[in-house]
Amino acid sequence: MMDKRRNIYFYYKQNKATNNKLETLFQYVQEQGFHVVEESKDANIIISIGGDGEFLQAVRNTSFRQDCLYVGMTQADETGLYCDFNIDEYSAMIEAVKEENIEVRKFPIIAININGQSTFHCLNEATIRSAVIKTIVMDVYIDDNFFERFRGDGMIVATPTGSTGYNKSTRGAVIDPKIPCFQVTELASLNNNRYRTLGSSFVLNQDRTLRLEVVQDGNDYPIVGLDNEAYSIRNIKSLTMQLSDKRIKTVKLKNNSFWDRVQRTFL
Incomplete structure (x- = not known):
């Protein structure tokens, strides 16, 4: 077992x-x-207990660390696209991270940069939605070139792994996470x-930049969702989104690919 992977931090909701x-x-x-x-901060392995939602919170609340391995564990009948293990079968998880030549996914x-000031990150998807009972209007730019003027409930900008669940329900595609890209899906345009x-x-593609310019027509306080957290930020004028150089590392198991x-x- 490699020395650098000896310290484990467990992220979970406290209950009996x-x-x-x-x-x-x-x-x-x-x-x-x-x-x-x-x-x-003292861990080399961060283990979340409780499905995809808890995994996303573990990654977010530990600052999207690049120098450690994230592992997801479910409980009971929970399922998760980020979670490879069940808490009742924890020995399999320990054996996986003990491997000398462990493979990572x-x-x-x-x-996401807001108003050219604050930058946030997300592993699943970023959403921008109207906070009032009216459509939100945004000008969409790709690499600083005007693409379209959007009117509707909002937009989802998803990573390949965030193209499941919510994004899939809005007729977005399911994308292989080996493809370095991000997907943009309209909500009720x-x-x-x-x-x-x-x-x-x-x-x-990963080298593209997406910019959404919010038209200031009374919908100046849209709700921005980052993974499973919502933010209400005053006077949002623009959101610039790119695929980050950062990557979240998890255990790569045989016979348990993304498509499995x-x-x-x-199905």
């Missing part, structure tokens, strides 16, 4: 049932030569004799 299960897990982990640490991240948009999702998990989840 989970705490009881983790007591046994903590003991087993330490018997296998690992250390359970209290602070995520790398997931891309989107960087207006298309008639007066207004016109592309009307379908489109995929941008898509099949289990949706």
Whole structure:
């Protein structure tokens, strides 16, 4: 086992049932030569307990670290495209991270800059939606070239792994995460004799830049969603989005590819 992967931090919601299960897990982990640490900054392995939502929170609340391995564990009947293990079968997870020549799976991240000031990151998708009962109007630019004027409920900008679930329900594509790209999907766009948009999702290569300019017509306080968190930011004028150089690393298991998990989840 490689020395650099000995410190484990567990990210989970505190409740009696989970705490009881983790007591046994903590003991087993330490018997296998690992250390359970209290602070995520001291960890080389970060393990989330509780499905995809908890995995996204673990990544976000530990600052999208590039120098550690993220592992997702589900409980009971939970499923997850980011989670390869179940808490009741924790020995398989420990054996996987003990491998000397462990293989990792790398997931891309989107960087979102708001108003040319603050930059945020997301692993799944970024959404921008109207916060009032009216359409939001945005001018869409690709590499600083005007593409369309959008009118509708909002837009989803998703990583390849964020192209499942919510994005899929809006008729976005399911994209292989090995493709370095991001997908843009419209939410209830207006298309008639007066207004016109592309009307379908489109995929941008990793070297593209997407900019959304919010038309200031009373919808100046849209809701921005980053993964499973919502932000209400005053006077949003522009959002610039690119695929980040950052990658989230997880354990890569044999016979459990992204498409295996898509099949289990949706078919």
